Amino acid sequence: MGTRTYAQAAAAGIWASGAKHVGYIPSVTVAPVIQALVETDGGRDGVSEHVTPLSREEEAVGVLGALPLAGSFGAVVMQDNGFGNNLTALTTFSVSYHLPLLIVANTRGSLGEYNSMIHSISQHVPPILRTLGIPVVELDRRSSVDDWHDVIAEAGTHAVMTYRPVVVLASFWNTDGKVA
Amino acid sequence: MRRIEALAHLVELTEHDPLVVTCAATSRELASLADRDNHLYLLDSMGLVGSVATGLAIAVDGSDVRKVIGIEGDGSLLMNPNVLPTGGYLAPDRLLMVLLDNRVYGSTAGLPTYADRVDLGALAAASGWTVGTADDEASLRAEFARLAETPGPALLHVRIEAGNAADIAKLLVDPVSITLRFTAWLTARLPRPAA
Ligand SMILES: [Mg+2]
Numbered sequence: 001m002g003t004r005t006y007a008q009a010a011a012a013g014i015w016a017s018g019a020k021h022v023g024y025i026p027s028v029t030v031a032p033v034i035q036a037l038v039e040t041d042g043g044r045d046g047v048s049e050h051v052t053p054l055s056r057e058e059e060a061v062g063v064l065g066a067l068p069l070a071g072s073f074g075a076v077v078m079q080d081n082g083f084g085n086n087l088t089a090l091t092t093f094s095v096s097y098h099l100p101l102l103i104v105a106n107t108r109g110s111l112g113e114y115n116s117m118i119h120s121i122s123q124h125v126p127p128i129l130r131t132l133g134i135p136v137v138e139l140d141r142r143s144s145v146d147d148w149h150d151v152i153a154e155a156g157t158h159a160v161m162t163y164r165p166v167v168v169l170a171s172f173w174n175t176d177g178k179v180a
Numbered sequence: 181m182r183r184i185e186a187l188a189h190l191v192e193l194t195e196h197d198p199l200v201v202t203c204a205a206t207s208r209e210l211a212s213l214a215d216r217d218n219h220l221y222l223l224d225s226m227g228l229v230g231s232v233a234t235g236l237a238i239a240v241d242g243s244d245v246r247k248v249i250g251i252e253g254d255g256s257l258l259m260n261p262n263v264l265p266t267g268g269y270l271a272p273d274r275l276l277m278v279l280l281d282n283r284v285y286g287s288t289a290g291l292p293t294y295a296d297r298v299d300l301g302a303l304a305a306a307s308g309w310t311v312g313t314a315d316d317e318a319s320l321r322a323e324f325a326r327l328a329e330t331p332g333p334a335l336l337h338v339r340i341e342a343g344n345a346a347d348i349a350k351l352l353v354d355p356v357s358i359t360l361r362f363t364a365w366l367t368a369r370l371p372r373p374a375a
Contacts, residue, residue, distance in 0.1 A: 021238060021239075052270060053269075054262075054266060055262050055265065055266060056260075056262050058227075058228075058231075058260060058262075059228075059231040059260060059262045059263065059266055061228075061231075062225070062228040062230075062231025062232045062234070062235060062260075063231045063232070063234050063235035063238070063266070064235060065232070065235070066231070066232040066233075066234075066235030066236050066239070067235055067236075067238075067239050068363070069220065069232075069236060069239075069359065069362060069363050069366060070236055070239035070240055070363075070366055070367065070370060071239075071363070071366075071367040071370060072239050074235070088225070088226075089225060089228055089231075092223075092224040092225045093222065093225045093228055093232070096223075096224070096355045096356075097355045097356060097358065097359045098355075098356045098359055099359065
């Protein structure tokens with residue numbers, strides 16, 4: 001337990017949330033999370049039976065957000081600047097149809113960010129999501145590896161219990177991971 | 181063939197299949213013909229039919245569900261054309277998309293789509309889908325029957341006339357009622373918790 005990385009803890013938390021399938025949109029920051037998800041699912045090179053690359057955040061909401069209609073549950077791993085791409089799908093589908101979905105996104109809008117352009121969207125993601133009534137839980141350097149695991153797992157439970165998408169925003173700055 | 185005529189055949193062909201239907205006129209016209217528990221109307225999610233059907237096709241793998249069927253329009257598919265490469269890449273066995281192509285945004289003032297100049301069926305084929313085409317009622321039924329038995333992502337490209345049926349009521353339902361009805365119907369057909 002004590003030797004795992006924040007990324008490994010995040011991946012374990014996603015499986016512990018009850019997610020049966022994970023879709024991801026690549027980013028360098030979440031690549032270690034994806035690698036840990038794939039490895040723990042018996043795959044390699046970014047793909048396994050239950051871990052799937054996708055090309056845009058909007059379709060991720062459609063593909064993984066649909067699983068509860070079949071009695072299952074899914075998770076999306078992405079970067080926070082992609083919420084500009086998927087807000088319409090999140091609101092008109094997941095929120096309106098009361099479909100649980102766990103989204104774990106790394107943040108690019110604060111400490112450690114070098115890119116002022118990505119900051120322009122990422123900085124505003126938490127208030128945008130909260131304005132839409134989508135619960136946001138934030139993680140950063142101040143809590144332990146085990147806390148990241150537990151928060152992500154419970155966020156999935158919260159999504160299922162409330163029949164809504166729940167977003168975990170994870171800042172890797174000053175953890176053992178990297179921002180970008 | 182008009183859209184509502186194509187839908188009348190699809191209603192007959194899909195009584196036991198999960199059906200994900202694109203918004204506005206297509207959902208309304210389908211519901212006016214038959215409003216069944218196996219219909220998942222996406223009331224305002226343009227372009228999402230293929231993604232939702234892909235997720236469901238993954239979820240029903242290993243069950244007795246032969247195909248998850250998406251009914252999509254050309255304009256809606258062009259709002260999320262990722263559906264084609266993603267479906268081809270993930271290649272779920274039980275995915276069948278019926279593309280009702282009238283070359284216009286039928287629910288949006290009949291403005292033109294790209295479908296005049298871009299062959300959406302060829303795009304699907306290039307992405308690895310098995311593609312069938314239909315331009316009349318006989319070919320629609322024959323190709324549907326063939327593709328429903330073809331493993332892997334399949335797309336039935338149906339050429340239809342532009343225009344909406346007259347005097348069709350709006351679908352003014354709370355989406356969660358669709359969720360509850362469709363989920364109960366589908367999960368009753370799945371032998372175990374879906375993965
Ligand atoms: Mg059209």
